[in-house]
Structure formats: structure tokens, C-alpha cells
Amino acid sequence: MRLLQKELLLEECYPLWQKAMTPEVLATDFDIRDGSWRVEGGWLIGEHRDNSPGMVISREDFFGDVLLEFRANTILPCTHDINAMWSGSWNYETNTRDVAYVGGLQGWWHGKVGFEKSPEYKLNAANPLFSFTPGQEYFVQMGSIEGHAFILINGALVLEVTDPDPIDTSKYGRFGFEAYCAKLRFRDICLRRAVWKPVDEHYDPEF
Numbered sequence: 208m209r210l211l212q213k214e215l216l217l218e219e220c221y222p223l224w225q226k227a228m229t230p231e232v233l234a235t236d237f238d239i240r241d242g243s244w245r246v247e248g249g250w251l252i253g254e255h256r257d258n259s260p261g262m263v264i265s266r267e268d269f270f271g272d273v274l275l276e277f278r279a280n281t282i283l284p285c286t287h288d289i290n291a292m293w294s295g296s297w298n299y300e301t302n303t304r305d306v307a308y309v310g311g312l313q314g315w316w317h318g319k320v321g322f323e324k325s326p327e328y329k330l331n332a333a334n335p336l337f338s339f340t341p342g343q344e345y346f347v348q349m350g351s352i353e354g355h356a357f358i359l360i361n362g363a364l365v366l367e368v369t370d371p372d373p374i375d376t377s378k379y380g381r382f383g384f385e386a387y388c389a390k391l392r393f394r395d396i397c398l399r400r401a402v403w404k405p406v407d408e409h410y411d412p413e414f
Contacts, residue, residue, distance in 0.1 A: 210357055210367055213403050215274075217348075220399040223269045224382075228394060237263050240297060242386045251393040252282070253386035260290075260304055264297055264383030265398075271376050272401035274350035281313070282390040286341040288314040290385035293350055293398070294374045295325070297381065306379050310349040310358045310366075313339040314387065320365045322356055324374070332368040350401050351376075 208215040226232050230246045237244075242261020244253045255261025279289045288311060295307030307325040314333075315321040321333035337360060348359040354373025358366040382398050384391075 208357075208359065208364060209406070210352075210355065210364070210403075211369070212406050212408050213352060213355065214406050215352070215357070216402045216404065217274075219402040220274050221402070223273065223398045223400055224265070224267070225397040228396060233263075236266055237383070238266050238297075239263050240302060249394055251384065251396070252391070253384060253393075254282075254390040255386040256388060258388050261386040262292075262304065262383050264292070264295065265381045268380030269382065269398055270378075270380040272350070272352045272403075273376075273380075273382070274348055274399040274401040275382050275397075276346070276348040276399065277384075277393050277396045278344055278346050279391060279393045280344040281341050282392055283342045285390040286313070287318065288385070288387045288389040289345070289347065289391055290314055290387060291347070291349060291383065292325070292385065293382045294376050294379050295381045295383065296379045298326070306374055307381075308351055308356055308370075308374060309385070310356065311385070312337060312345065312347065312358070312360060312365075313341075320358060320360070322358065322366060322368050324370060330368070330370055332366060334366065337365050350399075352401050352403050 242255030290311030319333035324330040354370035
């Protein structure tokens with residue numbers, strides 16, 4: 208997958224965490240911070256009625272550049288906000304997400320594919336160009352390489368943004384999922400090492 212000045216070598220991105228989702232895996236590998244989360248038929252199901260992140264996050268840190276992939280859909284009549292975080296952390300004193308990258312689709316109040324950096328939320332990127340169908344299942348891949356964040360949906364690149372002050376991924380490495388006033392389900396969850404190579408960008412003359 209070609210990114211700006213990079214080639215993401217998807218076939219070489221090996222798993223760091225990959226398990227079939229069961230109630231036991233949810234209990235041992237994840238920490239429910241807000242909202243209601245359960246497992247049914249291999250699906251991780253989350254629901255949260257408040258306008259805040261109802262989150263489930265990994266108990267373990269996975270440091271370095273990562274690629275988070277999963278299949279997900281909204282559960283009708285819910286129509287919005289399939290969100291996830293990576294290179295993240297949690298503030299247990301305030302019970303809020305701390306340093307983290309967050310990506311999602313059909314969110315940001317206006318049906319956008321988006322990205323934000325927690326906890327200050329001064330770095331944001333979003334666009335309304337992806338045609339989203341509520342209830343439809345999507346294959347989502349999102350992650351970052353040295354602060355260069357990207358989101359792929361069904362194999363197509365839909366957003367990338369470069370953080371001028373990248374998260375220190377040697378310190379922050381938790382991943383998780385978010386229900387923001389939403390009811391969602393996730394399956395085939397895999398956190399991978401983001402493997403890539405630099406690309407020398409140039410134009411060939413066309414005239």
C-alpha cells in the first residue's frame with residue numbers, strides 16, 4: 208500500500224496480537240473502561256449511549272509502529288462511529304483516554320472518516336468522502352509509522368496525516384475500541400507490526 212514517501216508492506220506486517228474473540232479473551236486481555244462490552248458468536252459487541260468514549264482497551268502494551276485491523280459494522284438502528292485507538296494509554300485518575308491515536312469512520316458528528324490525537328485533540332483530520340452504509344460490514348486497517356497515520360477501508364487508502372510531534376511509541380502501546388453514543392460489533396481483530404520501506408517520490412515529465 209503506497210503512502211506518502213512510504214510503502215506499507217502489508218504481506219510482511221506480522222501479528223503482535225491475534226486471537227479469536229471469546230468471553231475469556233475479553234476478560235483476560237482487555238480492560239473495559241466505559242460502556243457495555245460483551246462477546247457473542249465471535250463478535251466483540253460494544254454499546255454506549257453517552258456522548259463520550261465508551262472504551263475497551265488492551266491490558267498489554269505493544270510498542271513501536273503498529274497496524275490495527277478488524278472487521279466491524281454498526282448494529283442497526285445505530286448509524287455512526289466505528290472507532291479504534293492505537294499507540295495509546297489510559298488515565299486511571301480521570302478515567303479518560305490519555306495519549307493515543309484514534310481513527311474511525313462515519314464519525315466526527317458529520318459522517319466523516321477521521322483521525323485525532325488524544326488527549327489535547329489539537330491534531331485532527333477528517334473528510335466526508337467515504338460512502339458509508341449503516342449495518343454494512345467493513346474491513347478496516349489503521350495505524351501509524353513514526354507518526355504518519357493512515358486509515359484503509361476495504362483495502363483502499365481513505366486518509367493519511369503526518370503528526371509533527373509523534374507519540375513516543377516506546378512508552379505508549381495499548382490498543383482498543385470505542386463506542387461513542389453507538390452500538391457496534393468487531394471481529395477478526397489483529398494488531399500487527401507495521402512493516403514498511405521508504406520511497407523516493409518524484410514526477411516523470413509528462414510533456
